[in-house]
Each structure stands twice: as C-alpha cells, then as structure tokens.
Amino acid sequence: xxxxxxxxxxxxxxxxxxxxxxxxxxxxxxxxxxxxxxxxxxxxxxxxxxxxxxxxxxxxxxxxxxxxxxxxxxxxxxxxxxxxxxxxxxxxxxxxxxxxxxxxxxxxxxxxxxxxxxxxxxxxxxxxxxxxxxxxxxxxxxxxxxxxxxxxxxxxxxxxxxxxxxxxxxxxxxxxxxxxxxxxxxxxxxxxxxxxxxxxxxxxxxxxxxxxxxxxxxxxxxxxxxxxxxxxxxxxxxxxxxxxxxxxxxxxxxxxxxxxxxxxxxxxxxxxxxxxxxxxxxxxxxxxxxxxxxxxxxxxxxxxxxxxxxxxxxxxxxxxxxxxxxxxxxxxxxxxxxxxxxxxxxxxxxxxxxxxxxxxxxxxxxxxxxxxxxxxxxxxxxxxxxxxxxxxxxxxxxxxxxxxxxxxxxxxxxxxxxxx
Numbered sequence: 001x002x003x004x005x006x007x008x009x010x011x012x013x014x015x016x017x018x019x020x021x022x023x024x025x026x027x028x029x030x031x032x033x034x035x036x037x038x039x040x041x042x043x044x045x046x047x048x049x050x051x052x053x054x055x056x057x058x059x060x061x062x063x064x065x066x067x068x069x070x071x072x073x074x075x076x077x078x079x080x081x082x083x084x085x086x087x088x089x090x091x092x093x094x095x096x097x098x099x100x101x102x103x104x105x106x107x108x109x110x111x112x113x114x115x116x117x118x119x120x121x122x123x124x125x126x127x128x129x130x131x132x133x134x135x136x137x138x139x140x141x142x143x144x145x146x147x148x149x150x151x152x153x154x155x156x157x158x159x160x161x162x163x164x165x166x167x168x169x170x171x172x173x174x175x176x177x178x179x180x181x182x183x184x185x186x187x188x189x190x191x192x193x194x195x196x197x198x199x200x201x202x203x204x205x206x207x208x209x210x211x212x213x214x215x216x217x218x219x220x221x222x223x224x225x226x227x228x229x230x231x232x233x234x235x236x237x238x239x240x241x242x243x244x245x246x247x248x249x250x251x252x253x254x255x256x257x258x259x260x261x262x263x264x265x266x267x268x269x270x271x272x273x274x275x276x277x278x279x280x281x282x283x284x285x286x287x288x289x290x291x292x293x294x295x296x297x298x299x300x301x302x303x304x305x306x307x308x309x310x311x312x313x314x315x316x317x318x319x320x321x322x323x324x325x326x327x328x329x330x331x332x333x334x335x336x337x338x339x340x341x342x343x344x345x346x347x348x349x350x351x352x353x354x355x356x357x358x359x360x361x362x363x364x365x366x367x368x369x370x371x372x373x374x375x376x377x378x379x380x381x382x383x384x385x386x387x388x389x390x391x392x393x394x395x396x397x398x399x400x401x402x403x404x405x406x407x408x409x410x411x412x413x414x415x416x417x418x419x420x
Contacts, residue, residue: 199233253277
C-alpha cells in the first residue's frame with residue numbers, strides 16, 4: 001500500500017491522509033499555481049523594470065544578474081539568454097542603472113521568480129546620454145552640423161540681437177562686453193527662459209521674434225554656466241531646428257568651456273561662454289584704431305622707402321650720364337645721319353630717273369597716236385556736216401557736203417558720185 005501511516009499515542013498505526021485538509025496542495029502544485037498566475041498575467045508578460053545592477057555573471061547559456069531597487073528595498077533575479085544578448089542596447093554592468101524589458105518567469109526547482117529580459121536600456125544619466133546620441137546622429141545625418149552650412153559672421157555689425165534670460169548673469173556680461181568693445185552698437189534683447197521644461201519653446205519663440213523684427217545682423221544665443229541638467233533645453237530638437245532655419249547668423253555662448261550642446265553644433269559659430277560670444281561678435285574699437293594706425297605707419301614707411309629707392313636710381317643714372325663720352329656719341333650719331341641722308345638721296349634719284357624714263361616712253365607713245373602727225377604723212381580726216389567722221393562710202397549720199405581736214409588747212413567738198 002502507498003498510503004502514508006503514522007503511530008498514535010497508543011502505538012497504533014493510522015492513515016495520515018485522513019488528517020489533511022481537503023485544500024492541501026503539494027509544493028509542486030502550489031508552484032504550478034503561482035506560475036500560472038504570474039505567467040498568464042498580461043501585465044507581467046511585457047513589463048519595464050528600472051533598477052541598479054548589483055551583480056552580473058556570464059554563463060554558457062546567458063547572463064544572470066540581479067536588479068536592485070534604487071532605494072535598496074527590493075531586488076529581482078534576471079536572465080538574458082545568449083540568443084538575445086547581442087540585441088541589447090546596454091549590457092548589464094554592476095553599479096549602473098538599467099531599464100529592462102521582459103516577462104516574469106517561475107523557476108520551479110528553487111521556487112523563485114525571475115525576469116527574462118528581452119531588451120535593456122541605460123537608465124538615469126545613461127538614458128539621457130542614449131537619447132542625446134541618437135538625436136545627435138539623426139540631426140548630423142540630415143547635414144545640420146556640416147561645416148559647409150556655416151555662414152560667416154558679419155565683420156562690423158551695426159545691430160545685434162541677444163536671446164537669453166533677463167535674470168541671467170549672461171545678459172549683463174554680454175551687454176557690458178559689447179559696450180566696452182564697440183561703443184555705439186545697437187543691441188536688441190529678446191527674452192527667453194533658458195532653463196526648465198518651458199525653455200525650448202521659449203527659446204524658439206525668442207529666435208523667431210528676432211527674425212520677424214528684421215533689424216539684427218547677428219543673433220547671440222546665450223546662457224551662463226550650470227549643472228549639465230540645466231542645459232538640456234539647448235539639446236532640444238526644436239531649438240536646434242530653429243537655429244538651423246534662422247535666416248540670421250547665430251552665435252552661441254552657452255555654459256562653460258567644457259560644455260557642448262546640440263545648439264552649439266548647429267550654430268554658425270560657438271564661443272562656449274557668454275563673454276567669449278560677445279568678444280567674437282564685434283571687434284574691439286581700440287584694437288581697430290591701433291591696427292589702423294599701424295597700417296598708416298606701414299604705408300608711410302613703404303612710400304618713403306619707394307621714394308628713397310627712386311631717388312637713388314635717379315642719382316645713379318645722372319652719374320652714369322656724366323661719365324658717358326658725349327662728343328663721340330654725337331659724332332657717331334652725325335655719321336649715322338649722314339649715311340641715312342645719302343641713302344635717301346640715292347633712293348630718291350633712282351626713283352626720279354625711273355619716273356622720267358617712263359614719262360618719255362609715254363610721250364613717244366602719245367606722239368605716235370597724235371592725229372596731226374598722221375595728217376602730216378598725207379592722210380586726211382573726212383567729216384560730215386554734223387562733224388562726225390565718215391568712215392565708209394556707203395554711209396554717204398550724192399550731193400552731201402563734207403569737210404576734209406588736211407595737215408595744213410581744211411576744205412569743203414560735195415559728193416558727186418559714190419564708187420563702191
């Protein structure tokens with residue numbers, strides 16, 4: 001028989017099952033019941049848990065670690081299987097805050113529950129750093145931080161707008177620095193909250209206000225130093241895009257030298273501190289005056305040196321001219337002129353001779369063509385009454401009067417007969 005038995009006070013054997021309450025469960029039954037309750041709970045099937053990693057150990061099957069409440073009041077065992085370990089954003093490390101995503105599972109052999117983790121993110125400052133890096137990478141991929149998009153700051157601005165808190169020490173530092181360095185500068189003030197949850201929207205509004213005004217040639221966005229959590233407003237995406245979309249160059253002076261915000265990365269120039277931003281915004285008038293005087297002195301020195309050089313060259317030329325044998329040069333020039341004159345006379349005479357011969361030839365040719373000379377050889381010219389030359393007999397008629405031109409004299413005749 002398998003029934004459990006026990007000995008009573010009289011030493012008789014009794015059946016223990018008859019003494020148990022009807023609702024009594026075995027350890028396994030109780031564990032199964034608890035497991036069903038926990039693992040079937042929809043809220044516990046996907047739960048986010050934040051805590052501090054108090055221990056972390058790697059095993060062949062995965063990583064086991066303990067997640068402890070930040071106040072130390074509770075802890076929970078966690079496990080990440082090897083198949084999931086490479087997908088975690090943040091690996092569990094002792095002493096660091098962690099945000100774990102997983103489901104509740106029961107470990108029956110030990111009667112323990114544990115969190116089976118699917119994903120883990122850094123908690124606390126680590127979470128902020130993760131969000132910061134993700135936003136920075138996304139904005140950088142859009143080209144908002146590219147150096148080629150940086151606009152040059154005006155060299156001598158006449159109007160500057162300052163975006164900061166009216167209560168901040170930065171406003172006083174900037175105003176004082178601008179007044180000392182560049183008297184007469186027009187400074188516009190666009191107030192904004194630079195700390196707290198409302199800071200991003202307030203900063204965006206202040207920048208847009210300056211842009212609508214249209215007078216400023218440069219915008220200084222500034223805030224004094226402080227804790228890192230006080231500067232998170234300048235890492236807000238809205239602020240970054242407002243700076244990138246601003247049509248006016250933006251100069252930032254935020255926090256201390258060690259601080260760098262996303263607003264600094266997108267700005268056209270980052271000066272890190274309010275005072276440094278004001279110094280970068282405008283040149284120092286005293287320095288400009290000094291540089292102008294130095295340029296004047298350098299120009300005067302250059303002109304004087306050039307004049308001295310020219311004078312020395314002129315003096316050297318005069319000395320060389322005095323040492324030259326002028327009489328010999330004059331004789332050489334006179335001889336050259338005489339030779340040139342002879343060549344000119346010879347050339348002219350030859351041309352005249354050629355022209356004379358050509359004229360004589362033309363005269364002879366003209367003489368041979370002279371009608372008078374032809375008439376002297378016994379020829380005559382017959383003309384009609386109209387004075388036209390009669391070239392053939394067929395053009396004449398009997399009784400027509402003609403004029404005959406001889407070498408000496410002229411006679412009038414009448415045609416009596418035409419002989420072919």
